[in-house]
Amino acid sequence: MSLSHSAGFPHVVITRRVPQHILDYMASAADLQLWEEDHPIPYQTLLDRVPGCAGVYCLLTDRIDAALLDAAGPGLKVISQMAVGVDNIDVKACTARGIPVGNTPGVLTETTADLALALMLATARRIVEAAEFLKAGQWQTWRPMELTGQDVYGCTVGIIGLGRIGTAVARRLRGFDCKLLYTNPSPNPEAEKLGVTDVDLETLLKSSDIVTLHCPLTPETRGLIGAGELALMKPTAILINTARGAVVDQKALFEALQARRIGAAGLDVTDPEPMSKDDPLLTLPNVVVLPHIGSASVATRTRMAQLAADNLVAGLQGEHLPHCVNPEVYD
Ligand code: GLV
Numbered sequence: 001m002s003l004s005h006s007a008g009f010p011h012v013v014i015t016r017r018v019p020q021h022i023l024d025y026m027a028s029a030a031d032l033q034l035w036e037e038d039h040p041i042p043y044q045t046l047l048d049r050v051p052g053c054a055g056v057y058c059l060l061t062d063r064i065d066a067a068l069l070d071a072a073g074p075g076l077k078v079i080s081q082m083a084v085g086v087d088n089i090d091v092k093a094c095t096a097r098g099i100p101v102g103n104t105p106g107v108l109t110e111t112t113a114d115l116a117l118a119l120m121l122a123t124a125r126r127i128v129e130a131a132e133f134l135k136a137g138q139w140q141t142w143r144p145m146e147l148t149g150q151d152v153y154g155c156t157v158g159i160i161g162l163g164r165i166g167t168a169v170a171r172r173l174r175g176f177d178c179k180l181l182y183t184n185p186s187p188n189p190e191a192e193k194l195g196v197t198d199v200d201l202e203t204l205l206k207s208s209d210i211v212t213l214h215c216p217l218t219p220e221t222r223g224l225i226g227a228g229e230l231a232l233m234k235p236t237a238i239l240i241n242t243a244r245g246a247v248v249d250q251k252a253l254f255e256a257l258q259a260r261r262i263g264a265a266g267l268d269v270t271d272p273e274p275m276s277k278d279d280p281l282l283t284l285p286n287v288v289v290l291p292h293i294g295s296a297s298v299a300t301r302t303r304m305a306q307l308a309a310d311n312l313v314a315g316l317q318g319e320h321l322p323h324c325v326n327p328e329v330y331d
Contacts, residue, residue: 010054010077010316018082018305025306029313030055037309047071049256050052054078057312060085066093078315082308084108085244085294086325087217088283095326102311102321105164107303108295109279113168115294119201119266120157120210122288123238125149129285150209150236150263152176159244160224161215162188162196169212170194181208185220205232217244225250236263242294245271254280257287268294 040061226249
């Protein structure tokens with residue numbers, strides 16, 4: 001799709017189709033060049049498309065690096081990502097070139113927190129395993145200890161990253177009478193009011209029945225949960241990841257789960273994505289893996305697409321982005 005306007009209208013590269021009314025809204029402010037396929041645009045194709053563009057509207061599946069920014073040239077005014085995590089974007093390189101980067105925080109918080117709870121319940125109560133058991137015709141009778149799992153109610157949950165989503169998860173878990181711990185690079189002033197106790201990572205890992213990850217992927221958090229950290233966890237503990245796959249060393253996780261050094265894992269994110277259907281993790285009964293659907297409700301994905309469009313249009317018009325990850329570009 002390429003909508004033509006009069007000369008001088010800014011050119012924008014869009015890396016995936018979003019709802020039509022949002023494309024129409026962006027088309028009122030720019031000439032859009034849309035990647036029509038239903039899979040990620042190859043990096044080289046994106047590189048070929050960006051020269052002279054004023055904006056890029058992208059997804060977490062696209063690599064936005066310094067070479068791409070240089071290929072776009074000096075007219076590039078905004079990078080707008082339809083996601084809250086921006087680990088696929090070289091934000092430093094954008095900042096160095098004065099390019100604001102937009103993301104979509106807030107609108108996906110509650111939906112993603114719901115999914116974290118769904119994974120906790122699915123793994124603790126062995127929901128997927130039980131449904132498969134029934135489908136396989138193995139349900140013969142009601143047995144006192146068959147498919148027994150663990151209670152989420154009343155357990156201790158360690159939240160790694162008490163930001164927006166971590167806080168929404170904590171609010172939900174208060175309703176389950178859980179004891180809540182957290183660790184953050186800097187203390188969250190809301191924690192006490194939320195009833196969440198600040199501890200160090202080691203204490204959190206040793207004390208929690210469920211460890212749930214809500215930190216961004218950064219150089220500091222890459223591989224944060226490796227063999228050493230998994231070894232600190234209780235043998236019954238459950239690891240939940242709705243953040244980014246690379247926060248966890250997946251090979252170490254497989255080994256810990258297989259050896260029953262931890263109890264179970266619920267993953268909405270993997271490294272790499274998509275996860276291969278032959279991945280060894282998928283052979284384990286105590287693992288639930290989902291295809292990165294944390295924010296996937298119709299309402300939330302639509303709000304994300306709209307917010308990313310708002311960021312894009314603001315950037316094209318030289319206004320501050322409603323949600324900018326590198327506001328220092330405005331200093
Ligand atoms: C999804 O993972 C997002 O970062 O929005």
